[in-house]
Amino acid sequence: MKHLPFDALMELESGVIDEASQVINRRLSDMPSFFHDQDAVQAQLEEDPVLYRTYVKQNPISSSLWNIGSSVIEPGTVGNEYFMTKGHFHLKEEAPEVYFTVSGSGRLLLQKHSGEIEVKKMAPGVINYIPGGWAHRTVNVGEKPLIFFAVWPADAGHNYGAIEEMGFSRLVVNDRGVPKIIDNPRYAPGLVK
Numbered sequence: 001m002k003h004l005p006f007d008a009l010m011e012l013e014s015g016v017i018d019e020a021s022q023v024i025n026r027r028l029s030d031m032p033s034f035f036h037d038q039d040a041v042q043a044q045l046e047e048d049p050v051l052y053r054t055y056v057k058q059n060p061i062s063s064s065l066w067n068i069g070s071s072v073i074e075p076g077t078v079g080n081e082y083f084m085t086k087g088h089f090h091l092k093e094e095a096p097e098v099y100f101t102v103s104g105s106g107r108l109l110l111q112k113h114s115g116e117i118e119v120k121k122m123a124p125g126v127i128n129y130i131p132g133g134w135a136h137r138t139v140n141v142g143e144k145p146l147i148f149f150a151v152w153p154a155d156a157g158h159n160y161g162a163i164e165e166m167g168f169s170r171l172v173v174n175d176r177g178v179p180k181i182i183d184n185p186r187y188a189p190g191l192v193k
C-alpha cells in the first residue's frame with residue numbers, strides 16, 4: 001500500500017473542504033423517520049430544508065489509512081427537535097473517530113449497542129474522541145451553523161440501519177430557547193444488534 005502526503009484546505013467560515021472528493025447534502029426528505037414529531041415532518045417536507053452537508057477528502061494520489069472530512073449542520077428545528085445528523089455505528093465496529101469543532105454550538109450523542117449513552121458538548125476548540133463501538137450523532141443547538149472537522153479510518157464504513165431502527169435513547173429539543181435532553185419515547189432497543 002502506497003501512502004503519500006496530501007493537503008486540503010477547509011474554509012473556516014463555511015466549513016467547505018476545497019476539492020472534496022465527496023459532498024453529501026442531507027435534506028429532511030432524506031431522513032424523515034429520524035425525527036420524533038411526524039406531524040412537524042409532514043408540515044416541513046414541502047420546504048424540504050437542507051439539514052446538513054458533509055465534505056470528505058480522500059487522498060487523491062494514493063490510498064490512505066484515514067479519511068478527513070467536515071460537516072456543516074444548519075440551525076433550525078423539526079417541531080422542537082434540533083436539526084441533526086442521521087447518526088451511525090461504524091461497520092467496522094472498533095473504528096474510532098475524532099471531531100474538532102470549529103464554530104457553532106452542538107451536542108454529540110454517543111450510544112453503545114448495550115444502550116449506554118453519553119451526551120457531550122461541542123463548541124469552538126472542543127475535541128471529541130469517539131471510541132469504537134459507539135454510535136454518534138451531532139445536533140446543532142445554536143443559531144448559526146455547527147461546523148466541525150472529522151478524521152476516521154478509511155475502512156470504517158457506516159451502519160445507518162441500526163440507528164434508523166432503534167434510535168438514540170435521548171432527544172435534544174429546544175425548550176423555550178434552551179437545549180434540553182429528554183427521553184425518546186420511540187426508542188426501541190434490542191430491535192437490531
Ligand code: F6R
Binds near residue numbers: 138152
Ligand atoms: C464519519 C462521520 C462524519 C459523519 C457526518 C454526517 O464517520 O462520523 O463525517 O458522517 O457528520 O453524519 P451521518 O454520517 O451520520 O449522516
Ligand code: ZN
Binds near residue numbers: 088090097136152
Ligand atoms: Zn463516524
